[in-house]
Amino acid sequence: MEKTEKYLKALEVLVDSDSFEYNKVYQTDKHNISTNRYCLVATPRFGEYGTKSHGFSVFYDIKEQIAKPIDILAVTDSLIKLELVDVFEEDEIDCDACGGCGEVYFDFYHNGKSYEVEADCPVCDGVIYKKSDKPATKDFKDGQFIKIGDMCFYPQRVKELVAVASIIGEDVLVVSQYGNATMFKIGDDVYFLMMKVRSCNPEEIISTFEL
Numbered sequence: 001m002e003k004t005e006k007y008l009k010a011l012e013v014l015v016d017s018d019s020f021e022y023n024k025v026y027q028t029d030k031h032n033i034s035t036n037r038y039c040l041v042a043t044p045r046f047g048e049y050g051t052k053s054h055g056f057s058v059f060y061d062i063k064e065q066i067a068k069p070i071d072i073l074a075v076t077d078s079l080i081k082l083e084l085v086d087v088f089e090e091d092e093i094d095c096d097a098c099g100g101c102g103e104v105y106f107d108f109y110h111n112g113k114s115y116e117v118e119a120d121c122p123v124c125d126g127v128i129y130k131k132s133d134k135p136a137t138k139d140f141k142d143g144q145f146i147k148i149g150d151m152c153f154y155p156q157r158v159k160e161l162v163a164v165a166s167i168i169g170e171d172v173l174v175v176s177q178y179g180n181a182t183m184f185k186i187g188d189d190v191y192f193l194m195m196k197v198r199s200c201n202p203e204e205i206i207s208t209f210e211l
Contacts, residue, residue: 078207
């Protein structure tokens, strides 16, 4: 696989198709960048992509301060230890009484006064979504975290790091752990910025990786 092809596949890991602002790869003076607002991938600049003049200061403000190797295979194995749950999609209910909003307004009169009441729709009981018939997908059960150095992370964020690292296929270093984020360097020129969770209880930490 060509290097630029690897870069593009790595960037696409964090492209958020549901986001209006972060549904594409952006280009700065020196890098191509994608983000899902929780993590950020930066590769050397290549090709032609739309520019974005703001929103990436969190990346450019971080300086490489350390160079601590991390065993990405062990991190990958740590994800296997985590408990998974079924996640079902939901379909919107088409209620012709409330128009699908789940609420209706009642007007009634008493002793010459008019009253307006907002309440759940009596036809659909205010339930505007139902479980889809599509097969369930698997997701990480809540209340599980992976600790790297001094910071705890959601498993989904760690999974994204692993995905990018596997595409690039190079060694991974922790080059900064400061404030609310950790910066990883993958190979010589790919950076992965990951935001920590605000807090987690010790008993919720499933795996720990010391730096």
